[in-house]
Amino acid sequence: xxxxxxxxxxxxxxxxxxxxxxxxxxxxxxxxAHGYEIGRRLADEAPEGLSFKQGTLYPMLRTMEAExxxxxxxxxxxxxxxxxxxxxxxxxxxxxxxWVDAWxxxxxxMNRIIGGIDGNR
Amino acid sequence: MATADPVAEYLSQLQRALIxxxxxxxxxxxxxxxxxxxxxxxxxxxxAAAIEAFGPAADFARAYAGAPAPDHHAAxxxxxxxxxxxSVASGPxxxxxxxxxxxxxxxxxxxxHPRAWSSLFYFLAPCFLISLATFVWVVCVGxxxxxxxxxxIGLPLAVFLLGSVRVIALAEGKxxxxxxxxxMPHRVQPVQVLTPIGGVAEVGFWxxxxxxxxxxxxxxxxxxxxxxxxxxxxxxxxxxxxxxxVLVMVAVPLAQAAxxxxxxxxxxxxxxxxxxxxxxxxADGHVRISAVTSVLSIVLGMALATATLWLALGAGWVYAQxxxxxxxxxxxxxxxxxxxIS
Numbered sequence: 001x002x003x004x005x006x007x008x009x010x011x012x013x014x015x016x017x018x019x020x021x022x023x024x025x026x027x028x029x030x031x032x033a034h035g036y037e038i039g040r041r042l043a044d045e046a047p048e049g050l051s052f053k054q055g056t057l058y059p060m061l062r063t064m065e066a067e068x069x070x071x072x073x074x075x076x077x078x079x080x081x082x083x084x085x086x087x088x089x090x091x092x093x094x095x096x097x098x099w100v101d102a103w104x105x106x107x108x109x110m111n112r113i114i115g116g117i118d119g120n121r
Numbered sequence: 122m123a124t125a126d127p128v129a130e131y132l133s134q135l136q137r138a139l140i141x142x143x144x145x146x147x148x149x150x151x152x153x154x155x156x157x158x159x160x161x162x163x164x165x166x167x168x169a170a171a172i173e174a175f176g177p178a179a180d181f182a183r184a185y186a187g188a189p190a191p192d193h194h195a196a197x198x199x200x201x202x203x204x205x206x207x208s209v210a211s212g213p214x215x216x217x218x219x220x221x222x223x224x225x226x227x228x229x230x231x232x233x234h235p236r237a238w239s240s241l242f243y244f245l246a247p248c249f250l251i252s253l254a255t256f257v258w259v260v261c262v263g264x265x266x267x268x269x270x271x272x273x274i275g276l277p278l279a280v281f282l283l284g285s286v287r288v289i290a291l292a293e294g295k296x297x298x299x300x301x302x303x304x305m306p307h308r309v310q311p312v313q314v315l316t317p318i319g320g321v322a323e324v325g326f327w328x329x330x331x332x333x334x335x336x337x338x339x340x341x342x343x344x345x346x347x348x349x350x351x352x353x354x355x356x357x358x359x360x361x362x363x364x365x366x367v368l369v370m371v372a373v374p375l376a377q378a379a380x381x382x383x384x385x386x387x388x389x390x391x392x393x394x395x396x397x398x399x400x401x402x403x404a405d406g407h408v409r410i411s412a413v414t415s416v417l418s419i420v421l422g423m424a425l426a427t428a429t430l431w432l433a434l435g436a437g438w439v440y441a442q443x444x445x446x447x448x449x450x451x452x453x454x455x456x457x458x459x460x461x462i463s
Contacts, residue, residue, distance in 0.1 A: 035153065036160035043174055053176030054161075058153045059188035066189040084156065 014050045018042065022060055023069060023088065027096055032085030035052050035061065039065045061086055069095055130159045131178060138182035144445065145304040149463035151184040154178075229427060236302050237430040240437030243300040244356045245364070246355045248440075251296065252353035255289050279332055283339050288341035294448045303441035305448055341447045356436060363429040370396075370422030374415030396421075 024036050038061075039054030046052050064070045069092035075085045088096070135154055154175065161171035164394035175181070223233035231237045259282065294305035333339050349359040373395075393400045398414040410418070 004150070034159050034160065036164070039157065039174075040161075040164075053180065054157065054174050055154065055176035055181035056184060058150070058157070059184040062149070062185070062188040083160075084153075 010049060010051075014046075014052055015056070017050075017103075018052055018056065019060060019064075020058060020096075020103055022062065023092060023096050023099065025069055026086050027088040027093060029087075032075055032087045034075075034085045038086070061090050064092070068092070123198065127172060128155065128162070129391070131158065131172050131175075135178040135182055138179045142182070142397060144184045146186060150182060153185075194255070231427060231430045231434060234430070236437065237434040239300045239302075241360060241430065241433035243437060244353075244360045244433060244440075247296050247300065248353045249301060249357040251289075251293055252349045255286075255293075256350035258289070259343065259346045273328055283333055283343065286342045286346050287333065287339055289346065292340075294444060297441050297444045301437045301441040303438075303445050305445060338448060345444075345447050352440075356440075360429065360433065363425065363432070364391065367422050367429060368425040370418045374410060374418045376412060379413060399416070 021042060022038060025041050026033050029037075035057060036054075039052075039057045042052045042057060043054055059071060061072075065086075067074055068089055070086045071084055071089050072084050075083050132151055132155055135151060136147070139150055142150075142180065158168070158171050158175060161174065162168055166174070220233050220235065224230045224235075226233070262282045262285070266275040266282055269275035269278060297303065298305045383405050393402060393408045395408075395410050396414060396418055399413060400410060402408050
């Protein structure tokens with residue numbers, strides 16, 4: 001496979017899944033999540049082969065905020081300016097359930113089709 | 122010689138990549154990028170590694186410019202916070218729900234557009250009052266400062282006036298943001314600078330005064346404080362007159378039809394002119410408007426009210442853009458800026 005196409009597919013896969021992952025990280029956070037923490041988890045816990053530039057996170061959060069899925073709050077910090085942190089909204093939780101369901105169904109579908117393929121052969 | 126700050130260099134690149142993007146969006150992008158990179162460095166990453174993980178400035182700028190602004194969902198600001206990034210326009214908007222659908226009806230949809238009503242309210246009360254108070258303040262303190270300039274007392278007074286005008290402009294910006302729906306990110310001011318030997322120093326009192334004096338927005342705010350009085354008064358008069366006309370054209374025929382008003386003329390008056398109809402009072406001086414004139418008056422009044430709302434919406438947008446142009450300029454090249462306050 002030409003490397004350009006391979007890169008494109010991996011990039012599309014990263015971008016497509018990042019939305020769900022970001023919303024899930026915000027939803028799973030006990031406290032309002034700071035952008036850096038979300039980005040760190042997004043990048044550090046990404047599977048091998050998929051890379052996330054942490055800068056892509058902010059336009060995503062901005063879009064999610066515009067759509068009412070997350071809400072930004074300012075959390076005072078003793079070490080500097082207040083930090084902009086994100087919490088999920090009720091609408092965000094509803095959308096997350098829809099996305100997770102879609103992802104699970106997509107996963108099952110993918111596994112049925114590619115489950116028999118061994119990548120090492 | 123000052124050490125080059127990789128984050129500042131990255132932010133300068135980002136600023137160049139954001140040329141042509143809306144000033145408020147550019148401001149948010151720069152603030153988000155800087156906050157992230159500083160947090161990464163604080164967490165132990167090297168500046169180079171933090172920038173590498175963040176991604177190219179051009180890609181970030183492109184993605185950020187394409188993301189919709191969260192201008193219709195309020196960010197909750199904590200008391201006393203000065204973070205510039207989470208300041209978003211909140212307040213009335215017709216972004217979703219049944220109201221949004223109704224507001225998209227051609228022409229008359231403006232009746233269901235909350236921003237039109239909030240703009241109308243803004244021009245009828247806060248705009249006029251703020252501009253009047255600011256004008257009086259600037260004229261009084263400015264005159265005092267000019268008058269006492271020869272004995273040097275005027276100098277600190279003039280600086281005080283400049284500072285106060287910046288605060289007033291900031292407060293006005295928040296009102297504009299809420300009622301007219303245009304984001305006004307906080308001003309950016311340096312609080313730390315690089316020293317000649319490469320260290321970091323807090324911005325002192327005199328440096329802050331220097332920032333005020335060299336910031337073009339201080340002088341623009343001062344000019345706006347004087348000029349806005351005439352703009353605000355003009356808009357106030359226009360909307361009061363239009364409102365009064367609408368009230369007369371709609372309410373009087375309705376009230377008369379319902380028997381709620383008794384229009385009566387005394388004295389030497391022979392005829393009364395209501396719109397195009399010349400009405401002759403009866404023997405007791407009572408005036409009755411004809412049914413045709415009443416209906417046409419109500420129709421025209423409603424049309425004028427619709428036009429007034431459109432005018433308020435349009436004037437609100439233009440007014441907010443002017444305030445934004447004065448208050449929200451792109452953050453300066455950040456080669457000497459470490460962090461921001463409002």
